[in-house]
Amino acid sequence: MSDREPEDRYDLSSRRKSFLGLTKESALKGLFGGNAFVSIVVLGLITFFLFKEGFGFFGQYREDLTIYRKSGLEYVELMREEQNALSALNRYLNSIRTLQSEQLTESGLEFSDVKAVLRKDEDFFYDFEDLAFPLREHILEASEVVATARDSYEEMLDLQEHRQNLINAGRQSEANSFEITEIDLGQMFELVKSKEGDFNAINRHLEEEIPALLERAPIYDDPDLNSRMNRFKELATLFLSEIPVYEERIVLWNREDAISIGESFTSFIFGKKWVTNSSIQNWYGIVPLFSGSLLVAMIAMFFAVPFGVGAAVYVNQVARPLEQNLIKPFIEFISAIPSVVIGFFGIAVFGTLIRNMSGWDSMEWVNFFPLSERLTGFTAGCLLALMAIPTIFTLAEDALNNVPIAFKEASMALGSTKLQTIIRIIVPTALSGIISAVLLGFGRVIGETMVVLLCAGNRIEIPQFTEGIGVFFEPVHTMTGIIAQELGEVVNGSLHYRALFVVGLTLFLISLLINYFAQKIVLKFQISRG
């Protein structure tokens, strides 16, 4: 087309080459659009995949819980609660004896003499221990029967599925080649149920023996020991009064009660136990993990908010320009420290440091010091605070920076000091920005994996919030930590695998929620500034 005549100035038709009806322009647009489409699809796919894998969990968990009930394991576990209560009593009793032996040793007696004193009333202790024996035997036996039945039942289900798969694949002869023994869970359960009388007989025995035994309780010279022994008697009496409750629960328990999908949902959301690889029953309750995550995040925010916001105010309002130019990149730089390095620092240095500090004489006034654990929620929380500070700092500093200078000038012109201006004008104006900064910092903390995996202690238990401040110094496990720790070992498609996906999904939803609110707040902020 280069030989076009110059007077064709008003031939405005396209001079671009086209190929298969596509010009370069539309091809490029297609390329960009295609990429955008792929990106969006991929990001949507993540959401879809999490939901898909996650939601399968609830149905599967329901089946699992149904087997738990049908096989009678639940029935046995109800009985076991009584046994646990009795064991707790025994532990309390033993703690009295340990205390007594410590006291005796401290008073300067020889080891043999201590033994002699202890031997005086050892019968009482041994007899009480023996009381628990029949109950434990009974439950152990019942538990073995039902657990074995459950295991073979599940094996049968697996085989049936396998056979069905073979049939579906058209390998009929192969499918017929192995035999499947039908397991009737009901029959096995009947066996256990038929011995309910034994259980009741054991209880009668306990009701008879315990009061008699309490009569023989030793009386000590030491008032502390005595008060403990009295407390033990109270507890024992309480236990006796609860025996009918246990029996009633067993009677009320019905094997035929169906488990709804809602129940499997609530037993995940409100479940207080996360137990895997148990021979009796695996539990997937998110409460211990969620509360652990929350606890660690709270500790982190406790430090990160004042330090992060304080530093932002300082740098934005108080610091000299040179200071600003140095501090800002440095704090940004902190966010570049990889979390695994911070976690490693926690294990190698910080955890030990905290434990050693808790042993200092000047720290004696704290009643739960010195700490026995190096890795606790507190260790992880402090390190996470350091990771949240850059996020909070950067965003809060931004928000402060966006406050129109005219506000500041107006306030200063009215004779207020810099601090008064900051407190009354600048921080309130930037408040929503600061709040969303804190929220996003919180999101960062709750989603952080390596630091909690390495430093939080990884004990799957609900933190004892009744302990007061001491709760912060317990080892905890977190939602992110559990995924990192257990995902490597699970079988594809198993209940455990799906449970971890639901935990991941929970994290996903939490982070979306936090982001959503952070944006909402910022948006509101913009409107209020007109």
Added chain:
Amino acid sequence: MSLVADRVEPSTKMDVPESESQADERNRSLIKISNFDFFYGDKQALFDINMDIAEREVTAFIGPSGCGKSTLLRCINRMNDLIDIARIGRGNVQVNGVDVYDERVDATELRKRVGMVFQKSNPFPKSIYENVVYGLRIQGINRKSVLDDTVERCLKGAALWEEVSDRLDTSGLSLSGGQQQRLCIARALAVEPDILLMDEPCSALDPVATAKVEELINNLKNRYTIVIVTHNMQQAARVSDKTAFFYLGNLIEMNATVQIFMSPEKEQTEAYISGRFG
């Protein structure tokens, strides 16, 4: 010659002007707008516009804000294509006899013939030199001698040469506001358009810079057809040959500038000019 060109050429090649005979025919119409309706989404922005814009004259569009004068200006070189909700209703816009909204017309080719200068000066963050030759470079013209000539010719044409000839390598952004706007004009001249559309080119300039640009417009009209949108009626009176008054998307009146300002035919025009509204 490709097949596409063969197919397209006969129909779009209509009314090719004969460059010799037109020189003395000053009032030949170059832009012809007929029965033109234009919409932003559901909202109609222009109503049944009919006008002829003559060659080598300065035509001013005046009217209160939102009257559609800029919209119409942007319809002439199809800059409204960039707005997704923009849509043509009835009618057409012809430049030199070619319907610019014909589907065979390539907007980029059109824009090479119809240059534009914007309200806010927008030099590229490149050197003055590169700003001017941008239009040539994107057409694949990279011969140094051609580019050098163009830069000198266009900067002289835009009355900027003497001020910047010793610092062509500095950034276009380093110039003052008025110089930037003249640089934008020079840049537009480089692609050798016949028509220059100016969208309030002086609204961001101080009086001295404005005077320079107006002087430039006066010089340019010997060679270019200029359409200028302005808020400033004195400016319209000073620079234009014809003036068109718009109100609420309608073309109220179009006539020789002297006529419009001395004895407007329509009452609305008079009210606007005498400052009673707008």
Added chain:
Amino acid sequence: METALLGTPTRAKSIERIVFWLFRLATYFVLLCAAAIFADIFYKGGKTVFQSAFPFVNVAFLTESPQTLHVFEHAGQKYELSDSAFRIFKEEQGVSIVSETYAYSGGGIWPCIVGTVLLVVGAMLIALTLGVLSAIFLSEYSRPGKTLNAVRLSILNLAGVPSIVFGIFGMGMFVLAFGWNVSLIAGWFTLAFMVLPIVISASEESMRAIPQGLRDASLALGATKWTSIRTNVLPYAMPGILTSSIIGVARVAGETAPIMFTAAYALRDQLPWQGLERWYDFFFQGVMALPYHIYVVSAKIPQNEYTSRMQYGTAFVFLFIVAGITLISILLRIRMRKKYRW
């Protein structure tokens, strides 16, 4: 009147001074904490990575594979040898030596460095291609409106999703559902999708920051849409895209959780280019990676003075790499801010 103006500080003034000092202390305390971490790792790690004799850098640590460390006494001398050196030593001496062994404490971290580099390069290639091209579409071609806003919002939201969630997704999707197993390619895609939202939103933002006037001017001169993007959008958006992608690199290199299940091996004898039967096996092999190696040596093996050297050395190298990348991006951004002001 005079005295009132010049007078002694008022109460408000002294409170102000105290409060400002508190703010100052808080700020510097944060800086101090971070500095303490840097100092600890650089000091203790430096002992492993550097040495007093020529060539001053512990070449073996940087170029060997992780090995078991043998500690033993022989002929009255104490030796600390990595497994391969120990075997040679035994053959030379021709005697059987009883040694104490420490897993992972000998040798070096070369395969980890290689693995990390491979992961970063592959993931960034995918993320940048997809991300920048998507951003061009979203910023330049797409129709503004509710759909676009929704897309932007969801991309922004995905940028805040915890990395472990991407890890579990990658594990379920690539490792299991696609059957790629623990492999480079599974790691690439997992990491790429993790940084994709960041790359898209940062690139789009830097493109949208370019004044519309430049695009208009270019179009009015007869440029096509693509030409005006190529000449007047991309060049000026490039520094922003570059900065965001360097931040992306730091993030990809620094994250552990997404690669734990998708790409990282605790120990692998062969380097990625060794022992490949077919060329595409390259993509389907797991690799060692620095962050995962730090996790393994600090959490999965017993702690003692010998492992501590390995831990700190690895942490040093890793921190050095990631901090270096971040430093570059910070400096680049400061420079860029000065360069373009519209």
